[in-house]
Every structure is written in C-alpha cells, then in structure tokens.
Amino acid sequence: MSMKSTILGLSLALAFGVVNAADPVFSDAELKAAASLRDAALTGNLSYKILESLTTEVGPRMAGSPADARAVAWGVAKFKELGFDKVWTEPVTFPAWKRGVETAEILAPFPQPLSVTALGHSVGTPAGGISAEVVRFATLKDMMEAPAAALKGKIAFIDHKMAKSSEYGYVQQGRSRGASEAAKKGALALVIRSVGTDSHRLPHTGVMRYEENVAQIPAAAISNPDADLLTRMLARGKPVSLKLTLGAAEAGSYTSQNVIGEITGSDKPDEYVVIGGHLDSWDLGTGAIDDGAGVAITMGAAEFIKRQGLKPKRTIRVVLFANEENGLLGGAAYAKAHEAEVAKIQAAAEADSGQGPAIKFASFVAPEALPLVKQMYSVLAPLGLAAGENDANPGPDMGALKALGVASFGIGLDNSDYFNLHHTPDDTFDKIEPKRINQTAATYAAFAWMAANAPISFGSGSAALKKGAK
Numbered sequence: 427m428s429m430k431s432t433i434l435g436l437s438l439a440l441a442f443g444v445v446n447a448a449d450p451v452f453s454d455a456e457l458k459a460a461a462s463l464r465d466a467a468l469t470g471n472l473s474y475k476i477l478e479s480l481t482t483e484v485g486p487r488m489a490g491s492p493a494d495a496r497a498v499a500w501g502v503a504k505f506k507e508l509g510f511d512k513v514w515t516e517p518v519t520f521p522a523w524k525r526g527v528e529t530a531e532i533l534a535p536f537p538q539p540l541s542v543t544a545l546g547h548s549v550g551t552p553a554g555g556i557s558a559e560v561v562r563f564a565t566l567k568d569m570m571e572a573p574a575a576a577l578k579g580k581i582a583f584i585d586h587k588m589a590k591s592s593e594y595g596y597v598q599q600g601r602s603r604g605a606s607e608a609a610k611k612g613a614l615a616l617v618i619r620s621v622g623t624d625s626h627r628l629p630h631t632g633v634m635r636y637e638e639n640v641a642q643i644p645a646a647a648i649s650n651p652d653a654d655l656l657t658r659m660l661a662r663g664k665p666v667s668l669k670l671t672l673g674a675a676e677a678g679s680y681t682s683q684n685v686i687g688e689i690t691g692s693d694k695p696d697e698y699v700v701i702g703g704h705l706d707s708w709d710l711g712t713g714a715i716d717d718g719a720g721v722a723i724t725m726g727a728a729e730f731i732k733r734q735g736l737k738p739k740r741t742i743r744v745v746l747f748a749n750e751e752n753g754l755l756g757g758a759a760y761a762k763a764h765e766a767e768v769a770k771i772q773a774a775a776e777a778d779s780g781q782g783p784a785i786k787f788a789s790f791v792a793p794e795a796l797p798l799v800k801q802m803y804s805v806l807a808p809l810g811l812a813a814g815e816n817d818a819n820p821g822p823d824m825g826a827l828k829a830l831g832v833a834s835f836g837i838g839l840d841n842s843d844y845f846n847l848h849h850t851p852d853d854t855f856d857k858i859e860p861k862r863i864n865q866t867a868a869t870y871a872a873f874a875w876m877a878a879n880a881p882i883s884f885g886s887g888s889a890a891l892k893k894g895a896k
C-alpha cells in the first residue's frame with residue numbers, strides 16, 4: 427500500500443499541481459474519516475438494495491406516464507425510510523408522450539417481421555401504417571448529402587453502427603435529428619439502426635426532436651440484427667419495401683417532481699453539495715442502469731455517511747431529477763429554481779452512466795481549491811480512479827448548474843458495457859453487480875463527505891468559474 431501511495435502521490439502532483447504550506451488543507455482526521463467511509467461502503471450493499479427496491483416496486487417509469495407519479499412517491503418514501511433530515515419535491519412541467527402499438531415488417535422481396543420501437547416524441551403513422559420502399563444511408567451525414575429525389579416517397583434508413591461507447595454522441599444524432607432531415611427531402615418515415623453496442627434482437631429507444639416548420643414524419647429504431655438483415659436484403663439489389671405502424675402520440679402537458687432529500691450540515695447548513703441521478707427511465711426495461719443506478723448510488727452514498735455516524739459540515743443534498751430522457755427538463759427546472767443560491771452550492775456531481783465502477787475523478791473548481799482536490803483524489807485513487815483535468819462535466823442534469831458557474835466534479839464511470847443495455851428491454855436489475863455498484867457508491871460517499879467538509883469554497887459563482895463554464 428505505501429509503495430502504491432508513493433507512486434500515486436507522484437502522479438497526483440503532476441495532475442493537480444504541488445501543495446504549498448499556505449494552501450488550505452483537509453485535516454488528517456477528515457481524510458481518515460473519508461478513507462474509512464470509502465472502505466466501509468465497499469461492502470455496504472446499500473445502493474444495491476435501493477436499486478432492487480426501485481426496479482421491483484416501480485419498474486419502468488417513463489416521464490409523464492402513470493408510473494412517473496409512482497416513482498415520485500417511491501422517492502419521497504425511500505428518502506424518509508432512509509432517515510434523510512429533510513425531504514421535499516419541486517414541480518417540473520413538460521409535454522408527455524405515449525408509445526402505443528409499434529410493428530415493422532418487410533413486405534418484399536422476402537417478407538418477415540422486424541423488431542422495432544418508436545423513438546421518443548415521434549408522431550404515429552396514419553391508420554393502416556406506412557408502406558414504402560427503403561433507402562439506406564450509412565450515416566446521417568450521407569443522407570443529408572443525398573439528392574432529394576433519392577428520398578421522396580420513401581422510408582429513409584440510417585444504418586449507422588455504433589462500435590463503442592465513445593461514439594454515442596456522434597451516432598445518436600441520426601436518432602435525434604434524422605426524421606427532420608429525411609422529411610426535408612420528402613421521406614415518409616425514418617427507420618434507424620439502434621444506437622447501441624449489443625447484438626441482441628432488442629431495439630433501443632431514445633428521444634428525437636422535430637425541427638420547426640418541417641413536416642413531422644414517424645421515426646423508429648430497429649434492433650442491430652434487424653438492421654443487419656435489412657442491409658443484407660438491400661445488398662441483393664432489388665427494391666425492399668417496408669411497412670411501419672406506430673401508435674405513438676403526444677399526450678398533453680404533465681407536471682412531475684424533482685424529489686429531493688437532505689442530510690443537513692452541522693456548521694453551514696445553507697451551503698450544500700448536490701449529488702443525484704434522474705428518476706425517470708424509458709418504458710421498455712425497468713431503468714436499472716439508466717438511471718436507477720445513479721439514483722441508488724447517490725441516495726446510498728449520502729445515507730451511508732449518516733449511517734456511519736458522520737456529520738457533514740455542509741448539507742449533502744440528493745436530487746432525483748424528473749424527465750431527463752426527453753430533454754434534461756428536471757435539471758433545467760432545478761437550475762432555474764436555485765439560480766439565486768449558486769454561491770451556496772459547494773459542488774455538483776451527478777451519476778448517470780450506469781453502475782460503474784468509477785474510473786476517473788475530474789474537477790471544475792477555482793484555482794485556489796486545487797490543493798484540496800489533490801487531497802480528495804488521494805483518498806479516491808486506491809479505488810482505481812485516474813485523475814482528470816480541471817474541466818469536469820458534472821453530468822447531464824447538472825450541466826445547467828455548471829453553466830451558472832457552480833463548482834463541479836465529474837466522477838467518470840466505466841461505461842464499456844452500458845450501451846449494450848441502454849434504452850432497451852434488457853435494462854433490468856439482474857445486470858447489476860454488487861461489487862461494481864458498491865465501488866461507485868463508495869466513491870460518491872467519500873467524495874460527498876470531503877466536498878461537504880472542505881475548509882474553503884470551491885469557487886461557485888466566482889468570476890473564474892462563470893468564465894470557465896462558458
């Protein structure tokens with residue numbers, strides 16, 4: 427251990443700069459408490475139990491669906507059961523959407539059914555479905571460069587295969603923007619290869635958006651094996667026709683809630699560290715990795731601090747955000763409601779990329795707080811985390827806080843298998859491994875404890891962070 431610590435110390439100095447005698451520091455007792463918290467949480471199983479409860483007692487909880495309200499009730503009851511000092515909700519209003527029936531079948535030349543799902547906020551097809559010839563494009567870009575004549579009266583097929591997790595941001599543009607781009611060239615509908623790294627016959631849903639003043643055409647994803655099949659059929663050179671039937675529709679305005687629980691601080695109760703995940707999930711699975719895991723990791727981390735008999739100096743607040751999946755609406759509502767207290771938010775860090783393990787620790791703090799970050803990293807490094815730069819992204823729902831100049835931390839999770847399950851019927855509790863989620867909860871617990879006890883502000887609302895967030 428000591429040899430390892432020495433090596434870590436060296437790499438730390440490189441990552442976060444050198445500590446000077448005059449710098450603010452955590453006391454040895456605080457670092458020791460953080461390390462014992464870290465070690466105890468590694469076998470805590472608390473987040474695992476919370477996630478078992480959410481996926482079993484609520485299950486799928488699409489924003490605006492009847493299960494949305496059940497998830498909110500579960501969150502309030504669970505915070506209370508876990509002994510949080512304060513529990514409340516804050517409203518988030520958004521347009522709801524419902525899925526309805528969804529079928530796709532190849533009509534010719536080799537008739538057979540496909541595994542399909544509507545993209546979130548797609549319009550439905552007319553009664554009787556849409557039947558038309560399929561035109562394939564390797565990517566969204568290829569489709570956008572094609573002449574309009576190639577798409578008029580056809581079903582556009584974007585066959586962009588996602589090979590690894592890091593490609594998500596690029597590949598998902600076909601899902602989010604493809605329908606409007608296809609409609610501009612006169613396509614009748616859009617079908618995409620699922621944005622996912624698996625080869626299961628399960629389609630991946632996800633949100634899409636229509637551009638204003640462009641015809642709204644139905645949009646759906648087929649599973650990876652079905653995309654392979656369609657591509658093989660097209661490769662034979664004869665026209666392939668497809669029938670798509672979607673019952674999807676907008677479902678009016680809905681008001682959900684951000685669900686919030688606090689462990690109140692002993693010295694500065696009005697200053698707080700905010701951690702959390704999003705409570706909504708897609709409707710196909712039970713939202714275990716996306717984002718029941720983030721909910722359970724952060725609820726469990728905060729509760730674990732209390733259970734260990736530790737009293738944080740600042741408050742630790744856990745926010746379960748409403749409706750992340752349809753456009754980060756809970757995160758936006760939270761930032762708007764708490765805009766005036768930016769300087770009181772000591773740090774923000776979300777968990778929304780699965781069960782972990784945590785593999786990276788990055789900060790976004792004022793320069794004077796960097797020595798503290800170095801000490802925090804020294805406690806987390808034995809869990810196997812690498813040191814990141816001082817440009818952290820706190821997570822999707824907390825991006826709006828960072829934009830206001832809130833000091834942020836990015837706890838990077840291993841997402842190498844995340845996109846096998848993401849937004850599919852396969853996102854279920856059996857995929858959760860206690861060892862992985864325990865390590866992630868241990869990381870968040872030790873992080874939240876240290877952030878809440880830091881001797882100085884990390885710089886939220888300072889000119890340096892407001893400027894850096896731009």
Ligand SMILES: [Zn+2]
Pocket residue numbers: 704716717750778
């Ligand atoms: Zn998510």
